[in-house]
Amino acid sequence: MDLNSFSLAGRRFAVTGANTGIGQGIAVAIARSGGSVIGFGRSDMSETSALVSAAGGTFSPTLVDLSDLRSGVEALEAAMDEAPLDGLVNNAGIIRRADSVDLTEDDWDAVVDLNLKATFFLSQSFGRRCLQAGRPGRIVNIASLLSFQGGIRVPSYTASKHGVAGITKILANEWAARGVNVNAIAPGYIETNNTAALRADPDRTRAILERIPAGRWGAAEDIGAAAAFLLADASRYIHGVILPVDGGWLAR
Numbered sequence: 001m002d003l004n005s006f007s008l009a010g011r012r013f014a015v016t017g018a019n020t021g022i023g024q025g026i027a028v029a030i031a032r033s034g035g036s037v038i039g040f041g042r043s044d045m046s047e048t049s050a051l052v053s054a055a056g057g058t059f060s061p062t063l064v065d066l067s068d069l070r071s072g073v074e075a076l077e078a079a080m081d082e083a084p085l086d087g088l089v090n091n092a093g094i095i096r097r098a099d100s101v102d103l104t105e106d107d108w109d110a111v112v113d114l115n116l117k118a119t120f121f122l123s124q125s126f127g128r129r130c131l132q133a134g135r136p137g138r139i140v141n142i143a144s145l146l147s148f149q150g151g152i153r154v155p156s157y158t159a160s161k162h163g164v165a166g167i168t169k170i171l172a173n174e175w176a177a178r179g180v181n182v183n184a185i186a187p188g189y190i191e192t193n194n195t196a197a198l199r200a201d202p203d204r205t206r207a208i209l210e211r212i213p214a215g216r217w218g219a220a221e222d223i224g225a226a227a228a229f230l231l232a233d234a235s236r237y238i239h240g241v242i243l244p245v246d247g248g249w250l251a252r
């Protein structure tokens with residue numbers, strides 16, 4: 001292990017929800033650092049594949065709906081049977097907007113099952129392999145500003161992302177001494193499908209922008225760069241952090 005190394009050369013990483021948005025930005029950043037990527041998701045990933053190739057990397061798509069936990073874990077296990085994985089990025093996530101008095105059980109279950117439950121059990125599957133083989137490993141979970149703040153009209157999302165922060169810490173506590181780093185990134189307001197509804201609302205967009213010290217929304221590549229760091233040797237003594245990449249939002 002080279003403490004000064006930001007290189008991911010020769011390493012293989014799984015990224016969930018890699019077809020678009022932040023997952024795509026992370027896949028491209030891994031490729032730029034020399035790593036190869038297996039994308040797990042339910043939609044066509046050819047755009048990401050092309051971007052990763054252009055960055056000089058290799059990308060293999062695995063089509064799987066991660067709301068079906070068993071299928072998700074089986075797909076990850078199959079990828080690890082093929083060849084060892086060096087890291088897992090739990091990025092796939094959804095949001096459902098409703099006043100707390102109106103939120104349905106379906107809106108609760110859909111969000112918590114994907115954002116929190118799948119993140120935990122995919123991490124369990126990956127972490128177990130690392131511990132059994134005595135291999136180092138990296139997990140990067142995609143949390144949110146709503147891992148720290150309450151938000152408005154997104155109760156199941158806020159619960160799930162607070163949960164992601166919690167499982168990041170407990171897994172770090174259990175696995176840090178055994179060579180597995182578990183960390184999370186809390187993206188600020190990033191221009192992706194996830195925030196399309198917010199960006200379509202001029203009042204919300206203006207209010208959000210006025211509060212961001214950096215004076216702009218984030219791009220998927222801002223999150224990709226942070227993820228590549230947390231997957232590299234250079235971050236080997238970082239465990240259990242929830243790293244805000246938010247243009248300064250939480251400092252305000």
Ligand SMILES: NC(=O)c1ccc[n+]([C@@H]2O[C@H](COP(=O)([O-])OP(=O)(O)OC[C@H]3O[C@@H](n4cnc5c(N)ncnc54)[C@H](OP(=O)(O)O)[C@@H]3O)[C@@H](O)[C@H]2O)c1
Binds near residue numbers: 017043091192
């Ligand atoms: N954008 C932001 O400002 C922001 C801020 C904080 C945190 N985040 C988090 O960042 C992560 C990525 O979100 P994003 O902003 O990039 O939004 P996005 O463009 O909507 O991407 C979400 C990804 O998750 C995938 N996904 C959703 N349901 C899935 C399922 N059942 N099985 C497999 N994949 C599924 C999506 O696939 P499909 O394209 O097929 O739906 C997509 O690849 C999420 O965890 C989100 O909560 C985003």
